[in-house]
Structures are given as C-alpha cells and as structure tokens.
Amino acid sequence: MSTRRYRQFYLALVSVLAAIAVFYTSFPAFADPKELEDIRAAIKAKGGKWVADVTPVSELTLEEKRMRANLDLDEEAVLALAEPNPDTMGDTGTPDASLDWRNHSGIGYVSSVKNQGGCGSCWAFAATAALESQVLLYTGGTIVPPPTDTINLSEQILVSCSGAGSCSGGSPTSASTYIKTNGLPVEPCFPYTGTNSTCSNACANWQGSTYKILGWHNAATSGSPTVDDIRKGVFYYGPIIAGFYVYNDFYSYHSGIYSYSTGSYVGAHAVLVVGYDDAGQYFIVKNSWGSAWGEVGYFRIAYSEVAGHSRFGYFSVAYDGYPGGAPAPLPEPPCSYALSPTSKTFKSPAGSASVSVSCGTSCDWSVINGDSSWVTVTPQKGSGSGVVNYTVAENMTKFTRSTTLNIGGVNHTVTQQGIKATGKPVR
Numbered sequence: 171m172s173t174r175r176y177r178q179f180y181l182a183l184v185s186v187l188a189a190i191a192v193f194y195t196s197f198p199a200f201a202d203p204k205e206l207e208d209i210r211a212a213i214k215a216k217g218g219k220w221v222a223d224v225t226p227v228s229e230l231t232l233e234e235k236r237m238r239a240n241l242d243l244d245e246e247a248v249l250a251l252a253e254p255n256p257d258t259m260g261d262t263g264t265p266d267a268s269l270d271w272r273n274h275s276g277i278g279y280v281s282s283v284k285n286q287g288g289c290g291s292c293w294a295f296a297a298t299a300a301l302e303s304q305v306l307l308y309t310g311g312t313i314v315p316p317p318t319d320t321i322n323l324s325e326q327i328l329v330s331c332s333g334a335g336s337c338s339g340g341s342p343t344s345a346s347t348y349i350k351t352n353g354l355p356v357e358p359c360f361p362y363t364g365t366n367s368t369c370s371n372a373c374a375n376w377q378g379s380t381y382k383i384l385g386w387h388n389a390a391t392s393g394s395p396t397v398d399d400i401r402k403g404v405f406y407y408g409p410i411i412a413g414f415y416v417y418n419d420f421y422s423y424h425s426g427i428y429s430y431s432t433g434s435y436v437g438a439h440a441v442l443v444v445g446y447d448d449a450g451q452y453f454i455v456k457n458s459w460g461s462a463w464g465e466v467g468y469f470r471i472a473y474s475e476v477a478g479h480s481r482f483g484y485f486s487v488a489y490d491g492y493p494g495g496a497p498a499p500l501p502e503p504p505c506s507y508a509l510s511p512t513s514k515t516f517k518s519p520a521g522s523a524s525v526s527v528s529c530g531t532s533c534d535w536s537v538i539n540g541d542s543s544w545v546t547v548t549p550q551k552g553s554g555s556g557v558v559n560y561t562v563a564e565n566m567t568k569f570t571r572s573t574t575l576n577i578g579g580v581n582h583t584v585t586q587q588g589i590k591a592t593g594k595p596v597r
Contacts, residue, residue: 212432220426239437240290265405270445283467285460287364289337294328295458296440331369353380389486430479505533507578540573
C-alpha cells in the first residue's frame with residue numbers, strides 16, 4: 171500500500187472510530203444487564219410483588235449511590251433516649267384500615283416530590299417534607315387533582331445553617347430540633363444547590379420569617395418501632411419521618427410493593443411515610459430521588475420489611491403539629507436598576523434616543539433630568555422594566571455640552587457637540 175493510500179485509510183479509520191465514540195458517549199452508561207436479570211430472578215424466586223428496571227439511580231456508581239443513602243446511623247441511639255409523646259394531637263380512636271395523605275377526601279397534605287441529587291441530604295429532605303405536611307394539615311391542604319404546591323420550604327437552610335449535617339450525611343432528629351427552634355423559610359430564600367454552600371448565601375433576615383413545629387417525638391411506644399407504631403404515627407400525627415437500610419436492589423425499584431430480594435447493603439436512608447394499606451400490607455413512602463424514579467417519586471414497601479432486611483422504620487419521628495399563624499413576610503429585596511445604553515453622544519443638530527430600564531416588576535423609578543432646557547424626557551417615571559425616550563434641541567453654540575438623566579439612581583450621560591467655528595453645524 172502506498173504512503174498516500176495508507177494515510178487515507180488511516181484518516182478514514184480515525185473518522186469511523188470517532189463517530190462510534192460520539193455515538194456511544196451520547197447515551198448514559200447502562201447498568202450491567204446481568205445485575206438487573208439477577209434482581210428480577212430473585213424477586214420471582216422469593217415471590218416478590220415489585221418490578222425492577224433501569225432507573226435514574228440504578229446506573230450510578232456505588233459511591234454515587236451511597237450519597238443518596240447517607241443517613242447518620244446514630245439516629246437509632248438518639249431516639250432510644252427520646253420518650254414517646256402523649257396524644258398531642260388527640261391520640262384516640264382506632265386507625266383506619268388504609269390512609270393516603272396525598273389524597274385524603276380530595277385534599278392533599280403532601281408537598282411535591284423533590285430531588286436531593288448527589289448531595290447526601292436525605293435527612294434534610296425528609297425533615298423538610300414532614301414540616302411541609304404539618305403546615306398543610308393546619309392550613310387545610312390543597313385540593314387534588316391537580317396537585318398544586320401551596321408550600322415549598324428550603325432544605326438548603328438545614329444543609330448550610332443548622333449544624334445538623336451536610337452533603338456528607340446528617341441527623342433528622344437534630345434537623346427536627348432546629349426546625350422547632352428556628353424554623354425554615356420558603357425555598358426562594360435559599361434555593362437548593364446540592365452542595366454544602368454557606369449560610370451567608372441565604373436571604374437577609376430569613377430567621378424572622380419561618381415555619382416551625384410544636385415539637386417532635388419517637389413514634390415507637392417501646393424499643394424499636396413496630397408496624398403498628400408506624401401506622402398509628404401516620405394516622406394520628408400525619409406523615410412521619412422514617413429511616414431504613416438500603417440494599418443495591420432498591421435502586422432498581424420501578425413499581426409495586428418492595429421487599430428485599432438480593433444485593434449488598436449500601437447505606438441508611440431517611441424518607442417520609444405518607445400512608446399505609448392493611449389489605450395490601452404496605453406503607454406508602456415519599457422519596458427524595460426525583461419524580462422519574464419509582465412510582466412518580468414514591469414507593470410502597472411491605473410491612474414485613476419492618477422486621478426484615480430493610481429494618482424499615484428502625485427509627486421514626488412524628489411531628490407534633492404546626493403552631494399556626496403565617497410567618498412574617500420576607501422583606502422585599504432592594505431594587506436594582508440597569509440602563510442600556512449608559513451614554514449617548516449627539517452632533518449639533520436636534521436628535522432623539524431611548525434608554526432601556528431593567529428592574530424588578532415591583533420596582534418604581536423616576537427620571538431626574540439634569541438640564542431640561544435642551545433635553546426633554548418622556549415618560550418621567552414608571553414601574554418595572556421599561557423605556558425612557560428623550561429628545562435634544564439643536565446646539566447652536568460652538569461648545570460641547572453634557573448632562574445626565576438619573577433613572578433609578580443610575581446615570582445615563584447625554585453629550586452634544588457644538589457647531590464649527592465657521593458657523594456650520596457639525597454633521
């Protein structure tokens with residue numbers, strides 16, 4: 171083969187390989203098909219009632235999976251010292267045979283499913299979701315369908331300000347104590363970043379506008395929680411926080427009633443129990459892995475897992491209610507204004523121009539005209555983003571003149587040249 175043909179063959183081969191590389195890297199790295207087959211086979215062999223499939227988290231690395239189940243394992247020891255709370259909300263009567271707080275007589279008391287991402291903050295999401303449900307229970311919830319959020323509180327405050335944990339894991343009980351004492355503001359005050367961030371990034375004076383709880387207590391009546399303890403906690407107090415052990419098969423959960431089938435232990439995880447069904451022998455649980463996972467972000471788990479591999483609810487926390495009253499509104503952020511352009515130069519003849527004003531919708535502004543003898547402005551005030559138009563009169567002198575239009579505290583400089591010494595205007 172000649173050198174020229176060899177070079178052509180080589181370049182063609184490189185092009186083909188590059189195209190193949192682009193094709194394959196444009197798709198996610200799918201989990202090992204054999205692993206999924208093994209899980210499905212184990213479910214069938216054990217008579218499981220759930221479906222395994224490829225999910226948004228089943229394809230993650232082991233370390234990435236651990237970050238989504240990174241609960242502080244000391245929670246069980248903490249709760250062992252916490253006494254059960256007497257009937258703060260009227261712990262009387264027999265629990266119903268089934269309950270789903272997402273739709274209870276046409277009213278929803280559960281906020282939308284969220285996604286903790288690659289930050290080990292399940293503890294913060296579970297505690298925040300429990301608080302959101304307490305507020306909804308107090309305020310009457312929201313009509314479903316459609317599931318419209320009436321409350322969305324900031325998990326990032328817990329991650330960055332509470333000292334209860336970080337993206338490396340944390341404590342739902344410590345977070346709950348923080349919520350009781352300090353409360354949480356609305357999400358826009360400190361939007362979730364999926365990082366540790368710093369508390370100074372939260373909106374100013376957020377501590378004066380928060381939602382709190384009256385208190386929290388161990389849902390167990392004695393020792394480790396039982397199925398009946400969890401059922402009663404959900405029935406008497408609303409959605410409750412629960413911890414459980416996560417095994418590798420759980421990441422492939424697609425639908426059905428989960429029970430352990432196969433796989434190694436990955437980590438502990440905090441979630442929100444929002445309902446139960448005695449006939450089906452399962453709990454209904456809100457997760458924090460996004461709505462593309464599981465049953466639109468939820469999963470059902472068998473009662474048998476309370477004493478099984480998952481130890482579901484090995485710790486469980488019930489909130490004692492919302493104290494009522496709307497928190498003080500957060501102060502409006504100071505208005506900031508931007509002008510475009512910030513200057514304009516005219517020659518001596520009369521002319522016109524405009525300035526774009528950018529600001530918040532509730533921000534008012536007015537124009538301070540530095541020299542109205544030769545600059546005419548309209549409009550002279552406004553609210554929200556808009557446009558200021560102005561005209562300049564002909565400059566019949568040989569001197570350049572200049573003035574400013576101060577709009578919302580920002581200057582727009584107007585300059586106009588004079589006529590030449592010959593008396594002819596500058597064109």
